[in-house]
Amino acid sequence: MKLLSIPLLLLLTACNSSPExxxxxxxxxxxxxxxxxxxxxxxxxxxxxxxxxxxxxxxxxxxxxxxxxxxxxxxxxxxCTYETGFNTGKQGLALGKFCPPELQKNMMLGYRRGKQLRDQNQLYIEEEKRISQGLTTQNGLGNQ
The missing domain is CATH 1.10.1490 (Dna Fragmentation Factor Alpha Subunit; Chain: A;)
Structure with a gap:
């Protein structure tokens, strides 16, 4: 058991250390x-x-x-810009707290707008999917 834990410890240490x-x-x-x-x-x-x-x-x-x-x-x-925030939100990624407060505010505005756009697109896609499935089922093409 001790032999297994040493390589595991080395692997975890390597994963946690940042490159120089x-x-x-x-x-x-x-x-x-x-x-x-x-x-x-x-x-x-x-x-x-x-x-x-x-x-x-x-x-x-x-x-x-x-x-x-x-x-x-x-x-x-x-x-730390509006554009970076917008693109991050649009991609559905998390926005960390890396930027200083004086730059974070504008970045957050962009993030919220990008996320809002992504959410609207997701709703549109889901609605299109429901409509498509509804039409398929009504036409007797579903459940064959």
Whole structure:
């Protein structure tokens, strides 16, 4: 039993850990603003930079965190929009609480509108299906 639990524990640990943002060999050459931007677009916390500091250690220049945060802020502005909310709602996906409150409000408006449109489309499809089934049954084509 003990032998089975070790591989399972390793598998669960691997599933729960997030991939590193950066490898140690890129610490001196990374485009930090771009990395921050991509981090935000991937809906990850700005605190992901803490792992960068652990990986890179002394190889991180003094202004790196500022560049990362600038890029991260740009990524939030790009992601946390009415359009993203609308598309998320229209697809029937859940909208997380990733965006800061000042951007979340507009995103939620889009989400509600997209979800409303999706719900209306679903009702239309269900009604068409009922009508189609009703006509099929009335014409004697159903239950053959």
């Amino acid at each position: 943002l950066i490898s140690k060999d890129r610490c001196g050459t990374e485009d930090w603003k771009s990395l921050g931007y991509k981090t935000a677009l991937n809906k990850k916390s700005v605190k992901e930079f803490d792992s960068v500091k652990l990986i890179c250690g002394q190889k991180v220049a003094a202004n790196v965190q500022e560049l990362f945060v600038d890029g991260y802020s740009d990524g939030l502005i790009k992601y």
